[in-house]
Each structure stands twice: as C-alpha cells, then as structure tokens.
Amino acid sequence: MAAGLKEAVIELREDDALRITDELLGAGTDPLELVAACKEAMDVIGQRFADGQAFIPELIMAGEIMQGITAKLKPYLKAGAQGEKLGTVVMCTAQGDIHDIGKDIVVTMLDIAGFNVVDLGVDAHVDKVVAAVRDNKAQVLGLSGLLTVAFESMKATVKAIEAAGLRDQVKIMLGGAPVTGAVVEFAGADDWGKDAVAAVELAKTWVGGAS
Amino acid sequence: MTLPDNWSRLTPDERLQWRLDAWQGIPVEFASPEVAQAYRDRVQLYRDVLAGEKPATVPVAPWIGLLPYRWFGHSAKQAYYDYEIFKDDWFRFHDDTRPDGLGLTLGIVPGKLFDILDYHLYDWPGHGTPDDTCYQYSEQEWMKGDEYAALIQDPGSYWQRTYLPRVFGALEPFAMLPPWTDLVEIPFTAPFFAGFSAPPVKEMLQKLSDAGDAAMEWLQAAMAADGRVMAELGIPQTAGGATKAPYDTLGDTMRGTRGLMLDKFRQPGNIKAAMERLVPQSIDWALRSNNMTGNPIVFIPIHKGADGFMSDADFKELYWPTFKAVLLGLIEQGLIPWVFVEGSYNERLEVIADEEIPAHRMVWMFDATDMERAKAIVGKRQCIGGNVPAALFAMGTPGEMDAYVKDLLATTATDGGFILSSGIVLDEADPAAYKAFIEAGRKYGA
Numbered sequence: 001m002a003a004g005l006k007e008a009v010i011e012l013r014e015d016d017a018l019r020i021t022d023e024l025l026g027a028g029t030d031p032l033e034l035v036a037a038c039k040e041a042m043d044v045i046g047q048r049f050a051d052g053q054a055f056i057p058e059l060i061m062a063g064e065i066m067q068g069i070t071a072k073l074k075p076y077l078k079a080g081a082q083g084e085k086l087g088t089v090v091m092c093t094a095q096g097d098i099h100d101i102g103k104d105i106v107v108t109m110l111d112i113a114g115f116n117v118v119d120l121g122v123d124a125h126v127d128k129v130v131a132a133v134r135d136n137k138a139q140v141l142g143l144s145g146l147l148t149v150a151f152e153s154m155k156a157t158v159k160a161i162e163a164a165g166l167r168d169q170v171k172i173m174l175g176g177a178p179v180t181g182a183v184v185e186f187a188g189a190d191d192w193g194k195d196a197v198a199a200v201e202l203a204k205t206w207v208g209g210a211s
Numbered sequence: 212m213t214l215p216d217n218w219s220r221l222t223p224d225e226r227l228q229w230r231l232d233a234w235q236g237i238p239v240e241f242a243s244p245e246v247a248q249a250y251r252d253r254v255q256l257y258r259d260v261l262a263g264e265k266p267a268t269v270p271v272a273p274w275i276g277l278l279p280y281r282w283f284g285h286s287a288k289q290a291y292y293d294y295e296i297f298k299d300d301w302f303r304f305h306d307d308t309r310p311d312g313l314g315l316t317l318g319i320v321p322g323k324l325f326d327i328l329d330y331h332l333y334d335w336p337g338h339g340t341p342d343d344t345c346y347q348y349s350e351q352e353w354m355k356g357d358e359y360a361a362l363i364q365d366p367g368s369y370w371q372r373t374y375l376p377r378v379f380g381a382l383e384p385f386a387m388l389p390p391w392t393d394l395v396e397i398p399f400t401a402p403f404f405a406g407f408s409a410p411p412v413k414e415m416l417q418k419l420s421d422a423g424d425a426a427m428e429w430l431q432a433a434m435a436a437d438g439r440v441m442a443e444l445g446i447p448q449t450a451g452g453a454t455k456a457p458y459d460t461l462g463d464t465m466r467g468t469r470g471l472m473l474d475k476f477r478q479p480g481n482i483k484a485a486m487e488r489l490v491p492q493s494i495d496w497a498l499r500s501n502n503m504t505g506n507p508i509v510f511i512p513i514h515k516g517a518d519g520f521m522s523d524a525d526f527k528e529l530y531w532p533t534f535k536a537v538l539l540g541l542i543e544q545g546l547i548p549w550v551f552v553e554g555s556y557n558e559r560l561e562v563i564a565d566e567e568i569p570a571h572r573m574v575w576m577f578d579a580t581d582m583e584r585a586k587a588i589v590g591k592r593q594c595i596g597g598n599v600p601a602a603l604f605a606m607g608t609p610g611e612m613d614a615y616v617k618d619l620l621a622t623t624a625t626d627g628g629f630i631l632s633s634g635i636v637l638d639e640a641d642p643a644a645y646k647a648f649i650e651a652g653r654k655y656g657a
Contacts, residue, residue, distance in 0.1 A: 099347070
C-alpha cells in the first residue's frame with residue numbers, strides 16, 4: 001500500500017496521495033512506513049529535477065502534497081520518531097531582500113532530505129542570523145538573494161559570523177538567480193548552488209565532513 | 212502623436228516604418244543641430260539592428276535602475292521621494308556615460324503616490340524595505356484560487372471590485388460600488404450613483420484626486436528628466452510603452468509564483484481561459500502608451516517562463532500561445548516588442564524563434580542565456596541583445612568587463628542585429644566596471 005502512496009506522490013496526484021494516506025493510517029499502517037515512502041518519492045522527484053525532467057512547479061506541488069501528508073501523520077508520530085536529523089541548517093533571504101520562492105524551495109528540500117531547518121524568513125537581519133547560527137549550533141548557513149543588493153548583505157553576514165567567532169563551525173552557502181562563484185568570493189562564503197538540489201548536495205557534503 | 216487618417220488601410224510593415232520615421236523625427240527642440248543629428252543617428256542604429264543589418268556602431272543600451280543615484284551618493288528613498296535628485300542624478304549619469312538608449316525612468320517610482328494609495332502589492336523604502344533598496348514585490352496570492360471565474364467573466368469588473376480594493380488600501384471602497392456596466396438606462400442611473408454618497412467612497416475619491424496630483428508631479432519630473440537627456444545629449448528613450456505576457460500577469464502580481472504553479476496541477480483549464488481573456492488588454496495597454504509617446508518600442512519584461520520555472524512542454528502549451536498572440540497583435544500595429552528576458556532561456560530558444568512571427572520585427576534581450584546559441588537560433592530571425600551579467604557589473608574589474616564584452620560582441624555582433632546591454636535592470640555597478648562596459652562597447656562595436 002505504501003508503494004501506492006509513493007507512486008501517487010511521484011506522479012503528483014494530490015487527491016490520491018491524501019486519500020491513500022488516510023486509508024493507510026486508518027488500516028493501522030506504521031506511520032514511519034509512510035514517511036519512508038514519501039522520502040523515497042521525494043528522492044525520485046529531486047533526481048528528476050537534477051536531471052532536468054522536473055521543474056520548480058513540480059517541486060512546489062510535491063512540497064504541497066508533503067505538507068498535506070505531514071499534517072495527517074502528525075497525530076500518529078511520536079516526537080523524534082522521524083529518526084536522527086542529518087544536521088542543522090539555518091536558511092534565510094539576505095537582509096534587504098524579500099524574495100522567498102527560491103529560499104522556500106530549498107527549505108522544503110532540506111527538510112525532506114532529513115535536515116533540521118531553521119527558517120529565518122526574508123530580509124534577515126545580520127544579528128538575527130548570527131544568533132540563530134549560534135543558538136542552534138548550525139553546521140550550515142544558507143543565504144539567498146535575488147537582488148544585487150543582497151551581495152553586500154551576504155558579505156556583512158559572513159563578516160558578522162566571523163566576528164562572533166562562529167566561522168569555523170558553520171559552512172556558508174549562497175543561492176539566488178544572480179549568484180555566481182564571484183559572489184562567493186566577494187562575500188567570503190564557502191560555495192553556492194544553482195538550485196535547491198545543489199543546496200541539498202552541498203549541505204550533505206559538508207555535514208558528512210567533506211569540504 | 213496622431214496616427215494618419217489611412218492607418219487602418221496600412222500594412223503592418225507600413226505602420227512600422229511610419230512609427231520609426233515618427234520616432235526618428237520626434238518634434239523636440241534639441242540643444243544644437245549636432246545634438247539633433249546625434250539623436251537621429253542613434254535611432255538609426257536601432258533601425259539597422261532591428262532590420263538585421265550592421266549598424267554604424269553596436270548600440271549600447273543598458274537598462275538603468277537606481278544606479279545613477281548610487282553613483283552620486285543618494286539612496287533609493289531619496290530617488291523615489293525627491294524629484295530634484297531624481298532629475299539631476301539621471302541627467303548627470305547619462306551625461307557622464309553617454310549610452311545610446313535611455314531606460315528606464317519608469318523604474319524610479321514615486322513614493323508619495325504609493326503613500327497616498329496605501330499600496331500593498333510592493334514594499335518600498337520606508338515601507339517594508341531599507342532606505343537604500345529598490346521596491347520589491349510582496350509575494351502573496353492577491354487573486355485567490357477560486358476567483359478565476361470572476362476574472363474570466365469580466366476582467367474590468369474583477370479588477371475594480373476585487374483586485375484593486377485588495378492591493379490598494381485607499382481603494383477598498385471600490386468593493387462597495389457596482390460595476391460601471393450597470394449604467395445602461397435612465398431608471399437605473401440614480402441607484403448606481405447613490406453608492407458614491409457613502410463617506411468611505413467620498414474619502415476614496417479625494418485620495419484618488421490626491422493620487423492624480425502626486426502622479427502628475429512625478430510624471431512632469433520624469434518627462435523633464437528624459438526630455439533634458441534627449442534634448443541636450445541626443446539620447447533617445449529605449450521604450451515608449453510596456454506590456455506583459457498573460458502568464459506573467461497572472462503569476463507575477465495576481466496568483467503569485469507559487470499560486471500559479473499549483474494551479475497548473477489543480478486548475479489548468481482556468482489558467483488557459485484567463486490568459487486568453489488577458490490577451491486583448493495586454494495589446495491595448497501598449498498601443499495606448501506607444502501612441503501617446505510616439506516611440507514604437509514596447510518594453511515587455513518576462514519572468515515565469517524561464518528555464519526551470521516550467522517544462523518545455525508547459526512552456527509550449529501554457530506560456531507561449533497567449534504571449535505569441537500579444538506579440539503578433541503588437542506587430543500588427545507596427546509596434547516593436549522588446550522582450551526583456553529575465554533569467555535563463557536556453558531551453559526556450561527554438562520555441563521563441565517561431566516562424567509565424569514575422570522576421571525583423573522585434574527584439575529579444577537576454578540575461579543568463581547562452582548567447583552563441585541565442586544568436587544562431589533566434590538571431591537569424593530577430594534582433595537580439597544582452598547579456599552582461601549583474602555580478603560582473605557589481606564586482607568585476609574593468610579588465611574582466613572588457614574581456615566579456617569583447618567576446619560577447621565577437622560572438623553576436625559581427626554581422627549586425629545585436630544590442631549591447633545589461634542582463635538586468637542595473638541598481639548596482641562598480642563605476643569602473645560600468646565605464647569599462649561603455650568603453651568596450653565603443654571599442655569592439657565600431
């Protein structure tokens with residue numbers, strides 16, 4: 001039955017996916033089995049995205065279906081039942097920039113990939129980012145920006161992380177349409193990703209210990 | 212601008228030539244005969260590249276946002292609120308840099324107007340964004356997912372009674388008023404107008420009047436700014452009107468990016484029907500503006516069809532058909548669509564090189580797109596341009612800029628049909644990198 005759920009999510013059949021979830025839970029299926037099926041489905045969609053077979057609408061729709069399923073699963077899952085998290089990532093759109101679509105997709109994909117994601121939203125003040133990295137002992141910080149004004153904010157954020165003595169504990173990745181390797185160098189970050197899949201790969205690489 | 216009496220009998224090509232002649236012969240009092248000639252020469256550059264021919268020199272026409280204000284140490288807030296700064300910096304910047312086109316004064320928006328209207332659709336300096344940041348769209352579902360039927364049935368009524376009251380706080384009372392189409396016979400006239408006696412409606416009408424004054428104050432400043440650049444420097448405006456692709460109208464400021472992407476799965480038929488409904492008004496919007504300004508170029512920024520934003524199949528089925536209908540409608544009227552492609556369009560080049568669009572009638576300006584392929588696929592039918600990246604302007608050295616422009620022009624401009632420009636509207640640029648951009652354009656584009 002969980003295979004049917006996986007298939008429905010992969011094919012983005014929202015109504016079917018939610019109906020099957022209800023049926024499985026009603027039949028007493030272990031909720032962790034559903035979580036695993038969803039994760040497998042999202043891996044397939046993520047791979048399709050990386051291969052150029054799926055696009056942002058497919059990622060957003062998949063995220064929407066996952067939210068619906070998660071809401072249904074919540075009463076059945078004990079705290080911490082979803083297993084160990086891979087690590088903690090603080091995500092935000094850099095100060096001065098309020099674009100959220102790209103950042104939100106990265107948050108969803110990181111969450112599904114098994115990270116604990118602290119989402120600071122848009123226009124994130126430098127001090128707020130520093131506090132979030134420190135308080136959550138984040139291993140990765142993701143700064144997003146669609147405007148060139150975000151470049152300066154990214155640089156200021158990296159400097160503030162350094163000033164707070166946190167730079168050694170956190171890897172910093174950048175993302176957003178105008179971001180390139182030159183922006184990484186300018187801001188003093190560690191790397192950048194062209195899309196959400198690249199962001200997840202970077203986070204996995206870093207949390208796994210490689211650099 | 213007054214169209215000739217025989218306009219309806221002219222072919223699209225005759226209309227285009229008439230509009231180009233009118234643009235080139237614009238009745239402006241230039242500072243000197245030399246400046247007048249410089250203006251006409253610059254318009255000729257556009258005529259040549261549009262026709263796919265080699266111009267005297269490659270036109271250098273960057274899209275300018277807040278850059279002049281940063282250049283002279285002023286904030287976005289000052290540019291949006293202080294019209295002396297708005298005008299002075301605009302002129303001094305163009306005097307210092309001398310590009311071949313003037314764009315985009317409309318992007319330096321009037322803050323006072325939005326204060327009066329209580330505009331919710333965007334944040335701007337002092338209203339949700341810092342003083343030195345450009346205005347930014349507040350991404351929300353300003354049109355709800357269950358409102359397609361109302362939009363499709365009567366876009367005008369939907370705008371007036373649902374959308375506008377939601378995006379402008381000052382226009383909320385429009386929701387209380389009936390649609391204007393009720394006004395058909397004498398017995399129904401009094402009930403219609405009775406609604407205007409309500410105090411909130413009266414207050415709204417006063418705000419509309421104030422908004423009109425604020426808009427006119429800004430418009431006079433904008434016309435003075437552009438008029439001075441034109442009259443004293445001989446630089447033509449790059450566009451005389453604007454419109455949008457129907458899919459972007461829905462996705463940018465109505466359903467929002469996320470909302471429209473979900474609609475693709477949940478109600479694709481409604482998206483198509485709504486876009487078809489938006490085609491005539493998209494054409495009419497540009498037509499009215501361009502007829503007023505006398506400049507035939509229609510600026511069309513496009514967003515939501517970029518690579519990654521949808522599959523190729525969806526682009527062909529959802530995005531392109533109604534956008535193509537808009538382009539054809541503009542070309543029919545002798546207008547020149549100047550499509551400002553934001554993001555990457557590598558996957559779309561074969562589709563937009565559509566052979567049903569007459570050759571040499573429009574301009575495609577690219578950003579993060581492979582320009583060699585763009586030249587080979589789109590450039591063989593239409594003028595193309597672009598695509599110096601934002602990051603290079605903001606952080607590149609003059610040497611890097613020079614090398615990029617040299618390579619770009621060698622790839623795209625050797626046989627004409629190319630406009631050198633920025634990939635995005637420029638808010639930020641290192642002055643040395645920006646000057647290197649202009650100089651490289653002159654050096655390698657000659």
